[in-house]
Amino acid sequence: MGLTYEDAVRLLGGQREGTVAALDRLAGGLLLASSATGAGFVSGLFDARGELARYGGGLVHGLGERMRGLTRFERSERLAAAHAVVVLSAYFEVLAESELPCDVGELELTSADQAALAGAESEASRRLGTLAASLLRADVPMPAPHRPYEATLDALSDFYRRLSVEVTRFVRGMAVWDRLDDTRKGRFERALSGEVPGRAVTRYEELFRQLALDCPEVAFWAGLMDHRATRAQLRTLTVGLEELGRVLAELAAHRPSDQWVAGLARAHAAALNRPILTSRDVLDGLSLPVLGAAYVNPDFRVAEVGPADRFAEDSWWGECPVRTDLDHFLLGHLTSPRAARAPLVVLGQPGSGKSVFTQVLAARLPAADFLAVRVELRDAAADADLQTQIEQAVRSATGESVTWPDLVRRGGGALPVVLLDGFDELLQATGVSQSDYLMKVADFQSREESQGRPVVVLVTSRTAVADRARPAEGMLALHLEPFSDGQVGRWLEVWNRTNADGFSARGLLPLAPEVALRHGELASQPLLLLMLALYDADANALQRHGERLGEGELYERLLSSFAAREVRKSGEPLGEESLDDAVERQLAELALVAFAMFNRGRQWIGAAELDTDLSALGPDSSRPGASPGLRATLSGAELVLGHFYFVHESRASRDGLRLRTYEFLHATFGEYLIARLVTQELDDLASSLRRSTRRNRPAVVDDAFLHALLSFVPLTTRGTTVSFAVERLRALPEPRRRAVHDVLLDLFHHALLDRHDSRYGDYVPQRLPVPTGPAVYSVNLLVLAVGAAGQVTGRELFPQAEDIVSEWRRSALLWRSQCQEGAWTGLVSTLGIERLWADGQRDIRLSLRQGAEPEPDRVDTYWTYGYAPGSEHRPRGGGWLCWFQYDNSELREKAAFLCDKVDDTVVHGLEPLAGTWDTAVTTFLGDGTEPPVSAANAMIHLWLLIDDDAPTADLTEAFDTCLRFALNGFAIADVVTRRRFRKMFLRRLAAEWRRLDPVWVEEALGEIWRGGAHRSDGGPTFHALAGDILPIELRVLWRDMDERDRGPGLS
Known part of the structure; x- marks a missing residue:
């Protein structure tokens, strides 16, 4: 999503007269079409190159001061414009310093060209239009926080080369070009194609860093954190997203916030001081860290995704590098104009911290510049449009109702950031197709921008179901990575510090990172790490078992421990045996929950579906609650699931009904x-x-x-x-x-x-x-x-x-x-x-x-066709034996009938052999000791080795196998295929014989001499074909054989 130079000048407030004059001299008056045929166009173009550079510099100079008081999005637009000016200024500054092959005055249009330009029909006119568009109206490459800075430089280099191509192409069509000698022409082309683009990129980097001194946001876009201004802004981005909020606050316009908007911001900020779990789920004597202290920035991968990208598959993300600078990326994204044009989708596994990420982000965004609205999609009306869902979320957070347009107006220029948390929960809990959901989000952003209400949107989803919605054009996806060892240590440091007094009072040791890390994936997901910590907090259970626990045994102990806690909550005194039975019964019922999901091919289950399954599989699974006087009768699902940490309840509304589904926080x-x-x-x-x-x-x-x-x-x-x-x-x-x-x-x-x-x-x-x-x-x-x-x-x-x-x-x-x-x-x-x-x-x-x-x-076709050792189809006493099976057309017909992708793929690969090469696919040759090969196999193997520059031994062996086929490898009646195969072999031998073992070459020629002179099959013998195809260097070897054998020779 680039920006044109014309747009940039307009956004930066250049005066129309001065701007048009500068651009007019550059492009020969294309902006004022009546002057396009005037004399001096090209000299004006090159004379103006220095002036344009100075003009662009004037537009950018002091931009930081001029942007004070602008809204967040207006500031982003001005920065994008300034960047576009920097891009073209860099090119023209370098062009101004370049040596031309002739005097500027010589660069004139001929009278004929001037006349043709007036009608806009000549080649010169078309070249002029292309050049002007390249200078004024082409999208200028922009840095983007999801892309490495080096990729932006590569794109700029390509842009400058294209610009030079248009300049060169135009000059080539002028009369002066024909008067230049080859040396001057070459010097001009080399300068424009090589020197100017390279030097322009270098100059761009200098100007870019100067711009970043005034406006640090552009450094965030490019991921450049090494210059003074950015270092001063960032200091240490190591703990949570706290520094993100501080940097954005320092960049904010400091406008007074509307009281109502400030209330929404306070609602978001309150989440930072809440425990990471509700207190009723905590062991006695245990304290839970608050969200603001416990949140640790995860590593991530980020990429722009298109319709064909399989971004819901973990393997797809393997091509993207892991990044550790979540703060930097968010700073760049939230201050970039592209953020308001397509959603950012945040993906992760269950328990990876997607929801808490949105909570922390909403709390950290400064209200002076950002209007954060967090929408929990599991609580939103699934059949409502996005605007209604946002308005409902605002009412839920503040207790006040407001329309979306009024909300934005109350923001006083703050950039709205809508955080749609739990697309997967919306999808799963309702069962309604949402394939166009992300497209609708992008349409909403487009509408809002056209109404002067640009909005940034983030959508979170579990990775596995992300592809249930088509990606919008220009959409970014961010994949949250598992915790690194250092992040596990940082989280445990907060956990142990929070519980230091409680551990000491109960005589427990803090949970050391090396203990947690022994359990791999469990420790690498934030929520699962919390469960490990809770498990160990009960008498240091995790540490007492050390390394002796296998992965399965660890899960057994985790689940049994949590199930025992649930059983004890009933308050009924139980002996050890009765407790074990109750725990076992609870785990068996939980397993039926797992099967309810598994046997539907899903990671979640609806409450009604689960009740039905429990009723069908277990006689006691849907018993009524024990205390109906205190609460409504519970369903089987509610009784089985209780309040397990590892079972997550999703809620959504549809047609006025409250829908519930359940899933394990981690599929494992x-x-x-x-x-x-x-x-x-x-x-x-x-x-x-x-x-x-x-x-x-x-x-x-x-x-x-x-x-x-x-x-x-x-x-x-x-x-x-x-x-x-x-x-x-x-x-x-x-x-x-x-x-x-x-x-x-x-x-x-x-x-x-x-x-x-x-x-x-x-x-x-x-x-x-x-x-x-x-x-x-x-x-x-x-x-x-x-x-x-x-x-x-x-x-x-x-x-x-x-x-x-x-x-x-x-x-x-x-x-x-x-x-x-x-x-x-x-x-x-x-x-x-x-x-x-x-x-x-x-x-x-x-x-x-x-x-x-x-x-x-390798496929052993002796085994395939049941030719056991000792079978008559295996040669005895040395030698080779050929046999024929089926017909290739029959194999293709069977594959076509089955419509199987695997069969079709194999048949497709052999399709070039269909027809005249059919029997090569189904004719086999073997010596009884090694698996036999088909003629097609031998032929394709030979071709591939030739092209792969294979070692001499491998290539010689492949030629020898083909020689066996050429001598003895086809049925007597299969005249056509045998002759084609022999020609193929001889032509390859004639081309490659110098790469082969010379001893084998001599032996092979002898076999062709002695064994190929018979059985003509109505056509030339193998011997005769060799005489026609092989080079003289090989045929001369037969003279000695002729003298020895006194057989018919060839010359």
Whole structure:
């Protein structure tokens, strides 16, 4: 979003007469079209270059003083204008110092050109128009806080080069150009294309820093914090956003605030003095820091996003550098004109601090220059427009009603900053599509700017659902990063200082950073770090267990501790065993909450949906509250969830109804609870089976409950769930783990058969096609079986099958057809497969992938087609054997019929071989020891090695494989493909033979000499083709062979 020079001059208050005169001399009167044909145009252009530079300097000089009393946005506009003047002034100052190849007086238009310009039809006229537009009306590159300063310099360099191109192009069309010799022409072009742009960038940097002395905001835009003025403003930006507020206050206009607006500011500021959690959730003797002291600036990444950017995926952000200067970025963004043209979207994981960021920011913005309005979208009417939501938020904060336009007027020129907190909560709690929400926000900003009420808007959202709304043009997204080690230490310093007296009174140690950091991601998210601190505050529980806790065990202890606190709140005295039972029951119910979300493919669950699930799965889960006289009867959801820290309640309004949803503050809690319930149920089933066997009862596995839970979504959609389940299974004693594995295999054997058990039939978290349930259940059993044993063979999965691989393939195709693409991808990335032979039969072995797996092995088509060692399709006693399978057109037809993306991608890659090269795809050649290759494989491999400058040995080996095909590699009747392949091979050999092993070259020529002179197939023999294609340097080697063999020679 640049600014034109014309706009800049207007904004900076240049007098029309003087401005037009200066620009007129520069552009030959384009602003006054009647003078465009006058003599002296070009000399005026170059004469004016120095005057324009001086003129621009006059517009910028003393700007800081002239901006006093302006509103925040007016000041930003003037600064953008001043920057545009600096950009062009730098260019013309350098141009004024440059040596021209001729006298300025020689730079004149011919009479013909002047006449043509009057009609605006000549090439000269078009060049003139382009030049003028480049000088006056092109967008000037602007620094931006989300972009490195170096990127701005690169953009300026390109801008200056384009400007020089237009100047050069225009001069080339003048009569004087033809009178210049080549030396002077070259000197002129080199100066304009190379020297002037480079020197202009250097001069720009000097002028830019001078501007920043008067107006520090422009340094914030560019991220330049190394000059005196900016250092004096910033000092130490290390704690929270306090310094952000101080710097903005020092830059503010110091206008008296409207009393009503001041009240809104006080409401925001009050949040800084509130505890970070409500007091009823705190252990006795524990103190909570206030928000203003506990907030630690997070690291972040920031980028401009477009419609094709996948900014809701964490992997997309990997390309953006991590930044540690949140204050600097916000200073630049809030003082930049572009902030009022598109929203800034703040993304993060649950518990990353998005909401507290908006609270702290609203509190820190000085009311003299900024009018902050924080809108909690979970409490806003979801079906209302943005203006209504803002007005409702103001009423909620102050108790007074006001219209948006009146609110802005009361601000007295303060720049409105609307903080829309919780787009994901609005989206999730209502279930209503909001795909155009960000576009509506940008439209609102556009409307407000046109009405003289420019407004900055920030929107927060959980990263995973950010793509549910299309990005607006020019929108920035900011991704909050996990805490660094230093930030964890800084937060714990505040925590320990706040609780120093309480810890001392209870004989507890403060929580050291190194203890918290042992728990990785838990310590890196602000809210989870708080929970670790709360857990340790109960008898130093975290520190007592040291490093012996695995990740799963840590979650177990965290959840059990919090569940025990909830149980104790009931006030009912419980013995240790009864307490353990109550805790276990509470955690099991929480696991059903996790499954309610998981089996709907969401990170949240509506209260009504949860009540339905609890009623269908647990007989006691929707019991009424114990004290109906004190409060209304509670739903099952309310009783189960209580006031757990790690369960977040979202509220929204729609059509006058209050809607509630719940989600875990971090998805990992739900993922652990799912793994916990599943592994406990499997252990219980195995134990029940053992008891039945001991009592000589029928050994029947009652998997109705397990089947209900695991028939909707594959566990592999959440890799962490699988990891937790494996950790818990591997922790079982060996006999119990083996029993669980046996149960899983038995259930897998029957998973695709009819079921007649209707228990839990009312549990329907989502409607699925009939085949999907059995398919998903069998997938989950398979993953758990592999996790329990470490590996599973195909024979264990299909003990009665005659062809194990055919059974596996049928099952895999079922899973692929019934699983969503993400779940299917998760499955194949979770399980590694090894193809093997067992007693002369094909088999497979499955295992869990560990970390970065190596590339899959080459396809062994002996195994693919079932040609076991000793098969007649494998050559014996050396030599090579060729065979043909299927028809490539048939393979393409099957792929087309399936409409599968993977198949289509592979077929597309081989499409150039379709038709005349068809059989090259399905003709294979092997020596019986190594996996055979197809002609297409050999040919493509050779091409790639040639272009990759491969080592001699690799390239020679690839040529040798192709030679085998050229000699013996096609069916007798496949004349056309064999001949094409031979020509391809010989042409590559003729071009690359010097790169090959000379011994192999001689041997290869001998094989062509002896083995290629027969079987013409109605056309030239291989030998004859070689004589036509190979160079003389190779053919001469045959003379010696001719003398030795006395066979027909070639010359």
